[in-house]
Amino acid sequence: MISSSSDNVTKLNSINRRMFITGSLKFMVMIGLVSRLFFLQVKENKKYLTLSDKNRIREWKLAPVRGEFLDYFGNVIAGNFEAYQLHIIPEEVEDFRYVIYRLKDLLELSDKEFKKVLKKKNESKPWETLIISDNLDWKRFSKINNHLYDLNGVKPVISISRNYPFGENFTHIIGYVSQANENDIEKNEIIKKNFVPGLKVGKVGLEKSLEEKLLGTNDIERYEVNAYGRRISQLEFQKGKKGKTLRLTIDTEVQKLANELLKDKAGSICVMDIFTGSIIAMHSSPSFDPNLFVFGISQDEWQIIRNNPMKPLVNKTLQGNYSPGSTIKPIVALSALENGIINTNFTVKCTGKTDMYGQTYHCWKKKGHGFVSLRNAMKQSCDTYFYEIARKLGVDKLSETAKKFGLGKEVFGDLFSIEKKGLVPNTQWKKNALGKGWLLGETMITGIGQGYIQTTPIQLCLMTAQIANGGYKIYPKIIVDDEMKDQPNDKFSVLYKEAKNIRIIQDAMFGSTNEVMGTSYRSRINDPKYQFAGKTGTAQVKKITERDRELDLKTFEIPYEERDHALYIAFGPYKNPRYALSILVEHGGNGSTTAAPIAKKLFKLIIDRHSLRDSINNKKYLEI
Amino acid sequence: MYQHTRLTNNQFSFFQKFKNFDYILLVCILLLGFISLATMYSTDGGQILYHTKSHFTKLIVFSFMMLVFSFINIKFWFSVGYFFYILVIGLLVWTYLFGIQSSGSQRWIDLYFINLQPSELMKICIILCLAKYFHRMKLENVNSIYTILTSLIIILLPMGLVIVQPDLGTSLLIAVSGIAVLWFAGINHKYFIYTMLGFLISLPFIISFLKPYQKLRVLTFLNPDRDPLGAGYQIIQSKIAVGSGGIFGKGFLKGTQSYLEFLPEKHTDFIFTLFSEEFGFVGSAFLLIIYAIIIYRIVVIGATSRSFFAKLFCYSFAAAIFVFITINMSMVLGLLPIVGSPLPIMSYGGSSMLATMIGFGVVMSAKVHSQQSIA
Numbered sequence: 001m002i003s004s005s006s007d008n009v010t011k012l013n014s015i016n017r018r019m020f021i022t023g024s025l026k027f028m029v030m031i032g033l034v035s036r037l038f039f040l041q042v043k044e045n046k047k048y049l050t051l052s053d054k055n056r057i058r059e060w061k062l063a064p065v066r067g068e069f070l071d072y073f074g075n076v077i078a079g080n081f082e083a084y085q086l087h088i089i090p091e092e093v094e095d096f097r098y099v100i101y102r103l104k105d106l107l108e109l110s111d112k113e114f115k116k117v118l119k120k121k122n123e124s125k126p127w128e129t130l131i132i133s134d135n136l137d138w139k140r141f142s143k144i145n146n147h148l149y150d151l152n153g154v155k156p157v158i159s160i161s162r163n164y165p166f167g168e169n170f171t172h173i174i175g176y177v178s179q180a181n182e183n184d185i186e187k188n189e190i191i192k193k194n195f196v197p198g199l200k201v202g203k204v205g206l207e208k209s210l211e212e213k214l215l216g217t218n219d220i221e222r223y224e225v226n227a228y229g230r231r232i233s234q235l236e237f238q239k240g241k242k243g244k245t246l247r248l249t250i251d252t253e254v255q256k257l258a259n260e261l262l263k264d265k266a267g268s269i270c271v272m273d274i275f276t277g278s279i280i281a282m283h284s285s286p287s288f289d290p291n292l293f294v295f296g297i298s299q300d301e302w303q304i305i306r307n308n309p310m311k312p313l314v315n316k317t318l319q320g321n322y323s324p325g326s327t328i329k330p331i332v333a334l335s336a337l338e339n340g341i342i343n344t345n346f347t348v349k350c351t352g353k354t355d356m357y358g359q360t361y362h363c364w365k366k367k368g369h370g371f372v373s374l375r376n377a378m379k380q381s382c383d384t385y386f387y388e389i390a391r392k393l394g395v396d397k398l399s400e401t402a403k404k405f406g407l408g409k410e411v412f413g414d415l416f417s418i419e420k421k422g423l424v425p426n427t428q429w430k431k432n433a434l435g436k437g438w439l440l441g442e443t444m445i446t447g448i449g450q451g452y453i454q455t456t457p458i459q460l461c462l463m464t465a466q467i468a469n470g471g472y473k474i475y476p477k478i479i480v481d482d483e484m485k486d487q488p489n490d491k492f493s494v495l496y497k498e499a500k501n502i503r504i505i506q507d508a509m510f511g512s513t514n515e516v517m518g519t520s521y522r523s524r525i526n527d528p529k530y531q532f533a534g535k536t537g538t539a540q541v542k543k544i545t546e547r548d549r550e551l552d553l554k555t556f557e558i559p560y561e562e563r564d565h566a567l568y569i570a571f572g573p574y575k576n577p578r579y580a581l582s583i584l585v586e587h588g589g590n591g592s593t594t595a596a597p598i599a600k601k602l603f604k605l606i607i608d609r610h611s612l613r614d615s616i617n618n619k620k621y622l623e624i
Numbered sequence: 625m626y627q628h629t630r631l632t633n634n635q636f637s638f639f640q641k642f643k644n645f646d647y648i649l650l651v652c653i654l655l656l657g658f659i660s661l662a663t664m665y666s667t668d669g670g671q672i673l674y675h676t677k678s679h680f681t682k683l684i685v686f687s688f689m690m691l692v693f694s695f696i697n698i699k700f701w702f703s704v705g706y707f708f709y710i711l712v713i714g715l716l717v718w719t720y721l722f723g724i725q726s727s728g729s730q731r732w733i734d735l736y737f738i739n740l741q742p743s744e745l746m747k748i749c750i751i752l753c754l755a756k757y758f759h760r761m762k763l764e765n766v767n768s769i770y771t772i773l774t775s776l777i778i779i780l781l782p783m784g785l786v787i788v789q790p791d792l793g794t795s796l797l798i799a800v801s802g803i804a805v806l807w808f809a810g811i812n813h814k815y816f817i818y819t820m821l822g823f824l825i826s827l828p829f830i831i832s833f834l835k836p837y838q839k840l841r842v843l844t845f846l847n848p849d850r851d852p853l854g855a856g857y858q859i860i861q862s863k864i865a866v867g868s869g870g871i872f873g874k875g876f877l878k879g880t881q882s883y884l885e886f887l888p889e890k891h892t893d894f895i896f897t898l899f900s901e902e903f904g905f906v907g908s909a910f911l912l913i914i915y916a917i918i919i920y921r922i923v924v925i926g927a928t929s930r931s932f933f934a935k936l937f938c939y940s941f942a943a944a945i946f947v948f949i950t951i952n953m954s955m956v957l958g959l960l961p962i963v964g965s966p967l968p969i970m971s972y973g974g975s976s977m978l979a980t981m982i983g984f985g986v987v988m989s990a991k992v993h994s995q996q997s998i999a
Binding site for chain 1: 863
């Protein structure tokens, strides 16, 4: 009993000692746990709070609102409109099949469109928004709204989209937008940064080249999401910045007239302010409706545009390389005067043709013009005269003057990626490009704007403008707000050696339009307010054979593709000139009969609108 | 002597027993139950759904059971020690043979009204069994080879049965419970030190025997960022939840990590994470204090108990509960690799709560019958 109780005592001592050890250990471990909690929750709290927010908050970007295009008078020519759309979040719909078939009936969707929607649905997650229709007309949109009670989960949405109110009028200037593809995203950092599915970006024209300014920045929605990425609630809405609205120098009325005048013809019209270089109108015909592309063009409509023989997709003003024909003659004459090859008294006898090294060079007038001076040669566009002075001048001196006046390089610089340079040949060029020596005969045909020489209509317009303003260099522009910055140093620098030479050319062009025997005499306007001076041109598309000469067919008797291009350059009013223009009608036959009458109609409107245009300008300065 | 007899004859009245209750412990357990219920409500997204309802029912039933157990004489618990142990071993064998398979392991048996996890019960039964075994043993016999071997067999048998389920975590916790009894029974501390050393040395070999997923857990523990969306996901998200809680927490029902389903196993093993996210450092410390008080009270009950069995049971049970809590918290706080171990009372799970409540019941019975000596 005693031993048992002493055993009990030792046992108790042992267990209590060990309890004490255990208790101390527990205490220390407890301290350890608390300090771990303290470390995580107090010291590192910020880090884990950020991580937790990163977990739960996700951003959704919305398409930015694109900047608009205005014409000179502030009319919207590429704007935004509210597109009525229909969205569905499939998981929020109880009976998706019922709703989708009901919608098919209500919207009168074709089987093809319907299949597209179903395909899209299968590819996306059930909680992702499915766009059933991205541009509904009001009638169908209101119809859907009336049936909403029956269409659980269908959301009518108003979203902002591009709209071109003047349809095809401005297509070749501003281009159009359409859904961004991989190529667009890869090539443009700004698009990449602001990209959202369904984003529309510029594909051609100014819409493309000014993308950076127009695009704007995304609206950002922040949502709380769960571990599976599903939106739970909206936390924040951050409004993005609308893209920059750009005002163009274009006058919509003139642009519209240009469209009308070239209706059913292939060609180009451009009108320029000869002092500021502002483009008043720039049109390439035929055009197409840019609105077709905004929501994706249908295959049929695309084929119609693409297969049109008049090539609506080509911007003839900027992309079209044409032989300038006789419209080069003012430059040839000017070059000859400047280089002292001729003076105003220099005459050539035109017999209708010239022989040179066994080759015959024809004047357009078979009978010949007789003795012609510079002024008469310009007026009647005598080819023989220009063969002769070109021969005397040499192609190198001619090309120097032509380049000075803006031929052979892009008029807008980098603004339009599609713009062509044209070609002003010289001996060096031929050696480098073709590896052959220059022939004298080539100089002669260059003198009448045939052969290697190629110009774009916009270059001809610039050339005319620089002759009209007295021979000063200008930089054409199409966006108004560019005025202040990037003024090139050599703006208004002198292009001539002697000012009187320019006046001689201007006077010769006046004669060509306003005097009897002038090639465009029939298109003249006698009222000095509208009176203009110009030069016709007829560019051969194919070499004229002896047989053709004998036949001497009328324009309508020749197949369309073989007809000559009709050109006309002009400036006006003759006293105090303000505007220059160039007109090209592809396969129009003859400059004086096809192109010049167009100028007459244009000048009437342009000059009528001049005071209005001026008043906008003055007002602007008054406001400051 | 007379008095002694009278006491051993244990004629306490019902009210006397009530008076003898440890009310601090009881209040703490009920408070814990309430907190666990609130947390469960939060895991259900602020609605009374399945988990909350089920947890509530279990809490009521098992608390009541605990009170009933407290009125049963500690002598009874002594007498059923071996029987309980054998019963649960039987259940484990049954589990092995006919258990319910779920997610790759066979841990449950279907009792028609409840799916029972016998391994959880074993955590308590092994304490009862070993406490009874060592109760009458003289100190000089404790360290005999025979005793040590017997107790080792008592521990290893259920461990083996649980490991084959497979459930390494629970089997380790069973071992912890058993070893705690051995420690308090007075087995020479040298054995513990040698075992510890031996374990450390053989650790690399043990690791080579681990199943691939267990190895992955260890590796993930050492560097959770090695596979943040796979194996490391749980521990990273759990740390984010706790860490983002801050001092005062995100507020009740406002834990984004759990609400938005970033937390895995939020009802069971990771319940502390959710609690900690919503109530912050202050709340977590408060919870720890409640657990500390519970453990302290159990130790005090053991110290004031007259019988060696009661002492042994209380001390061991306190140590075991403490280890369960520590392991669970260390796991969710990224201090230990992930082993499946519930947080007593807080975690959803009937068997775990049943086992813990049985333990509390026996402790309470020891308190009520603290003057009871066992022959």
